[in-house]
Amino acid sequence: VGCDRSKNLMDICGEKHFQAFVCDALSVPIRSGSCDACISIAVIHHFSTAERRLATIRELARLLRPGGTALIYVWAMEQEYKNQKSKYLKEKNGSKNKEKEMNTGTAQRPLSDRGPDNSSQDSAWSDQLLNGLKDESCGAKPVADFRLPVHTNRTSFHSQDLLVPWHLKGGTKKKEESVDTVLVPGGSKESQELSPVFHRYYHVFCEGELEAACRSLDCVRVQKSYYDQGNWCVILEKL
Numbered sequence: 168v169g170c171d172r173s174k175n176l177m178d179i180c181g182e183k184h185f186q187a188f189v190c191d192a193l194s195v196p197i198r199s200g201s202c203d204a205c206i207s208i209a210v211i212h213h214f215s216t217a218e219r220r221l222a223t224i225r226e227l228a229r230l231l232r233p234g235g236t237a238l239i240y241v242w243a244m245e246q247e248y249k250n251q252k253s254k255y256l257k258e259k260n261g262s263k264n265k266e267k268e269m270n271t272g273t274a275q276r277p278l279s280d281r282g283p284d285n286s287s288q289d290s291a292w293s294d295q296l297l298n299g300l301k302d303e304s305c306g307a308k309p310v311a312d313f314r315l316p317v318h319t320n321r322t323s324f325h326s327q328d329l330l331v332p333w334h335l336k337g338g339t340k341k342k343e344e345s346v347d348t349v350l351v352p353g354g355s356k357e358s359q360e361l362s363p364v365f366h367r368y369y370h371v372f373c374e375g376e377l378e379a380a381c382r383s384l385d386c387v388r389v390q391k392s393y394y395d396q397g398n399w400c401v402i403l404e405k406l
Contacts, residue, residue, distance in 0.1 A: 170195060192223045195230060202230045205237040209398075211377075212241040212369050215328075220370070221380050224403075228387045231405035236390065239381075240398045244371040246323050253397030256321060317366060327373065330366035372399045 169187035171177055180187035190196055192210055205227050214220045227237050246253045316326045377399045378392040391402040 168197075193219065193226055195226055197230050199229050200232045200235075203232060203235050205230050205235070207237065208240045209242065211239065212371060213367070215368060215370065217380070221383065224381055225384055225386075228384060228403065228405055231387075231403075233405055235405045237387075237403040237405075239377065239401045239403070240395070241372045241377055241400075242369060243394065243397050243399045244324050244327055244373045245394070246397050248394050248397075255397045256323065258321060315368070318369075324371050328368075328370050331369050333365040333367050335363045335365060374399065377401050 169177075169180060169185060170190045171187070172189065172191060174189050177187045177189050188196075192207070192214075207223070207227055211220050211223050214223060224239065227239070231237060243253075246256050316329045318324065318329045318331045320332065374394075378389055378401055381387060381389050381401050381403055385406075387403040387405055389401055390404050391400075393400050
């Protein structure tokens with residue numbers, strides 16, 4: 168049984184006759200203790216505070232039966248580990264110009280005015296994010312205002328909390344959408360059209376951070392903690 172925040176992705180699962188539904192990782196509509204195993208891949212690093220990230224792990228543990236296990240993957244701050252570059256760094260795009268516009272280092276707009284669903288909730292989210300960042304360590308750069316660094320794809324991370332550009336290819340931008348646009352490189356007809364770029368929030372984890380969060384919960388024990396291709400990973404057992 169699978170679940171995700173995206174209805175479009177769940178529709179694709181439905182077309183393939185998979186059992187999947189839309190939900191929030193902070194509140195999964197499954198009975199407590201009913202799962203033999205749970206997998207959380209590339210989810211928890213999208214939550215903006217340490218409290219929310221811990222709550223997500225706690226919710227994952229709630230679903231497990233005693234003796235059940237969970238596997239968690241999150242993006243690592245360390246994309247070079249033990250003198251080895253991750254697959255993410257190795258997979259260069261080939262186009263030197265594609266990410267050129269993302270090298271400015273900061274988002275062009277404050278987060279409180281970052282997208283089509285702009286509301287007072289966005290401003291509150293920004294305030295909460297900044298308060299959460301005050302306690303972050305691991306050598307991350309302090310945030311002085313409402314701006315977050317914009318990551319240059321396929322490069323090392325220089326901040327734990329950042330925005331990663333998502334290039335929407337072949338999409339058409341609606342008038343009411345307030346998103347950045349870039350010129351798609353190449354010689355095709357598509358290259359003459361502006362393609363919207365969305366910025367997704369990430370909190371990349373330092374070594375030991377995910378494991379420490381898991382160990383703070385009394386209901387689980389850490390079976391294994393390891394690094395895998397630019398990700399920090401933990402296997403938990405429900406007590």
